[in-house]
Amino acid sequence: MIRIAATGDVHFGEDSGGTLRPHLEHLGDNADLFLIAGDLTNWGTVAEAQVLAEELRDLPVPVVLVLGNHDYQSDEPDKIRQVLTDAGVVVLEGESATFDVRGQKVGIAGTKGFGGGFAGACGTAFGEPEMKAFIDHTQRLADRLERCLTDLDADHKVALMHFSPVEQTLRGERLEIYPFLGSYLLAEACDRGGADLIVHGHAHAGTEKGVTAGGVHVRNASRFVIRHAYKVYCLGGAGDVACDDSAAA
Amino acid sequence: MDTDSAAGATPTPYTAQHIKDALAQDPRVGEMTFEVTLAGGRAFVAGQVPTEQRRDAVPDVVRSVAPDLEVVNEVTVVPCDEPVGQEVIR
Numbered sequence: 100m101i102r103i104a105a106t107g108d109v110h111f112g113e114d115s116g117g118t119l120r121p122h123l124e125h126l127g128d129n130a131d132l133f134l135i136a137g138d139l140t141n142w143g144t145v146a147e148a149q150v151l152a153e154e155l156r157d158l159p160v161p162v163v164l165v166l167g168n169h170d171y172q173s174d175e176p177d178k179i180r181q182v183l184t185d186a187g188v189v190v191l192e193g194e195s196a197t198f199d200v201r202g203q204k205v206g207i208a209g210t211k212g213f214g215g216g217f218a219g220a221c222g223t224a225f226g227e228p229e230m231k232a233f234i235d236h237t238q239r240l241a242d243r244l245e246r247c248l249t250d251l252d253a254d255h256k257v258a259l260m261h262f263s264p265v266e267q268t269l270r271g272e273r274l275e276i277y278p279f280l281g282s283y284l285l286a287e288a289c290d291r292g293g294a295d296l297i298v299h300g301h302a303h304a305g306t307e308k309g310v311t312a313g314g315v316h317v318r319n320a321s322r323f324v325i326r327h328a329y330k331v332y333c334l335g336g337a338g339d340v341a342c343d344d345s346a347a348a
Numbered sequence: 349m350d351t352d353s354a355a356g357a358t359p360t361p362y363t364a365q366h367i368k369d370a371l372a373q374d375p376r377v378g379e380m381t382f383e384v385t386l387a388g389g390r391a392f393v394a395g396q397v398p399t400e401q402r403r404d405a406v407p408d409v410v411r412s413v414a415p416d417l418e419v420v421n422e423v424t425v426v427p428c429d430e431p432v433g434q435e436v437i438r
Contacts, residue, residue: 102434110378114401122430129434141378141398169378296437303381303396316437323381323396326427331434342434 100342101200101255104129104160105320106329107136107300110169111151115141120154122328127159130331131200131340136300136320137167137211137261140179148179152186161198162188165209167261167301191259193243195251203335206253208292210244212262212285212299213237216278241284248292255334258294258315260285261301267309268319269302286311295334359386363414367391370413376405386417394422 104126109119126133140147148170155162170179180190189196191209198205215222215237224234248256263269263281272280280302289297290313297315303323307330310316320330333342364384371393372380379402382395391410397403407419 100436110398112378112399112402114399118399118428122428125430129431141402142375172378322398322428323426325431327431328428330431333434333436342436 100333100335100340101132101203101205102130102340102342103132103134103257103296103298103332103334104329105134105136105298105318105332106322106325107261107298107319108138108167108303108321108323109135109151110138110141111147111154112141113146113150115147116150116153119151119328123158126329130160130329132198132205132207133158133160133162133329134207134257134259134298134320135162135164136259136298137165138169138300139164139166139183140170143170143172143175143179145175145178145182148182152182152188155183155188156186163196163207163209163259164188164190165192165259165261166190166211168211193240193247195247197251197253201340203255204253205255205257205334206251207257207259208244208247208251208294209259210240210285212240212244212260212264213282214262214279215282215284217266217281218283220277221283222278237282237284241282241288244285245288245292248289248294256292256294257334258289258292258297260297260299263299263302263305263317263319264289264297265309265311265317268299268307268317269305271304271306272302280305286313286315286317289313289315296332298332359414359417364391366413367393367410370409371406374405374409374412377402377409382423389416389418390420391417392420392422396424396426398426398428400425
């Protein structure tokens, strides 16, 4: 089995040093990969990213991240990405990475994603340029995600994003803000691209588990939802590493 | 953020949202998901943040836009322990 550790919305600030790393002590025993689903920083600054980079440096498993909306607040997402990349972690936006785990290939396709809402109650690229830009941004990111997933040559495909692809994992949030929390376009991309698992964050008051219309499992791994340093999701059939699914309930 | 003179002695129907906006836009807190309710001259703020420093900054940020309201800070720090068990995706 492939063991995917995931969290999101860590919202690192300059006051966050030492708040995560001590809780990753057994990460290498529990997981093969560690994913963080955006909102890496609180105010989108390089200084905050540097604090997180030190917490993630030299972990025993590969670390894969996407940015979230908070990481754009100070208009320096490229610098944040560079700081984290320099610390040895993989940051994805419309890109993918593949890892060999005990002879199996695990592909991660990542994007921030964006909002727009869900089928039957969503925005359309019509009217003012601002409305077109809003929906077009989501559509572009979803299209790139689908291409990445489709092109992945892997035994297991995971889609990592910040915004939610489905409504189920938003339950607990106010219905009025669903269009700002995610888009069905992301789910459609994952269904077409053949993902086995989708991990997202962003919905602090949401719920953990959902599924796309095409049957892909969705997990909202927001730190505010899972209320742990990370959760571990196991993919694949019986293998050389067993999973304890006591957390499955 | 406008100086919310209306949020002083007599809160307006918009004061709770002005407080929410301030909590989102002030880098000492920077959190958009709080529930803010006003009653009896008090502002009740509930939600979760990752650090004690951000929780403790909430009253000052509220008072910056609503100086005459008493702040009831019900914000908590989200736990971050290592997980127990795993989930098999079937």
